[in-house]
Amino acid sequence: MAVYAPIDVKLPKKKDDLVVIKLEEPKPKPEEAIPLQSAKTPTAKGPATQAAPSAPTAEEWAFASKYTLKNSKGYRHSWGKQVRSMMGTAVEGADQGQVRFRIEIAPNGSIIQVDTLWKTSDKAEQLARKAIGSMPSLPPTPTGKPLIFEKTISFSPFANDDSPIYSNDCLPDPPAFNNPFAWDGKSQQEIKQNKPAEQLSPVALAECLKQLPQDSMEALAAHDQRQLDQWRSSKSKQGKQ
Numbered sequence: 413m414a415v416y417a418p419i420d421v422k423l424p425k426k427k428d429d430l431v432v433i434k435l436e437e438p439k440p441k442p443e444e445a446i447p448l449q450s451a452k453t454p455t456a457k458g459p460a461t462q463a464a465p466s467a468p469t470a471e472e473w474a475f476a477s478k479y480t481l482k483n484s485k486g487y488r489h490s491w492g493k494q495v496r497s498m499m500g501t502a503v504e505g506a507d508q509g510q511v512r513f514r515i516e517i518a519p520n521g522s523i524i525q526v527d528t529l530w531k532t533s534d535k536a537e538q539l540a541r542k543a544i545g546s547m548p549s550l551p552p553t554p555t556g557k558p559l560i561f562e563k564t565i566s567f568s569p570f571a572n573d574d575s576p577i578y579s580n581d582c583l584p585d586p587p588a589f590n591n592p593f594a595w596d597g598k599s600q601q602e603i604k605q606n607k608p609a610e611q612l613s614p615v616a617l618a619e620c621l622k623q624l625p626q627d628s629m630e631a632l633a634a635h636d637q638r639q640l641d642q643w644r645s646s647k648s649k650q651g652k653q
Contacts, residue, residue, distance in 0.1 A: 486576075
């Protein structure tokens with residue numbers, strides 16, 4: 413009987429078969445496709461403009477021709493508004509600016525003299541003087557005397573309404589301040605007291621109050637804006653830059 417010895421056969425180990433499955437990303441349906449955003453062409457911003465205000469109405473001139481307080485305050489305002497209304501639209505740019513005049517008006521409303529005190533725009537002065545030269549006939553001055561005053565005309569798209577308020581016109585003007593310690597070096601030294609403000613009598617105050625009109629909301633808003641612009645601290649703007 414034949415005896416067979418066991419044969420040690422080493423079979424090579426098989427590597428684990430790796431199956432790689434590549435999944436294709438689903439394509440979006442036509443209705444789910446994301447549209448491409450079209451590039452927008454930036455539009456150039458034009459300069460700022462401000463149309464000329466309307467001329468004073470007949471009612472405004474009627475009031476102005478009778479209002480005597482504060483150097484004929486209503487007449488001075490209507491005169492400036494009449495001039496600005498004839499200057500046309502103000503456009504942002506080199507021509508915008510201001511001009512300040514010293515005006516003298518005769519008792520009959522005719523203009524005697526107009527002097528330029530200062531200006532920031534030649535165009536503003538040119539248009540203002542052209543308007544002054546072609547102004548319609550004005551009513552007589554409220555006091556029956558020559559009216560002399562200074563007025564700034566703003567020819568700018570950023571100018572605010574300059575309508576005055578009249579509610580404080582019966583209050584006396586504060587006296588001019590004088591340095592009580594001023595000394596000429598020759599006379600005897602003394603501390604000069606400033607004069608107190610003059611007070612109206614009850615009768616004069618009652619008569620004065622009769623002239624006061626009711627201030628419009630536009631005039632009050634313009635007055636508040638002017639006060640804010642005048643007293644706003646430059647430091648408060650630093651945090652906004």
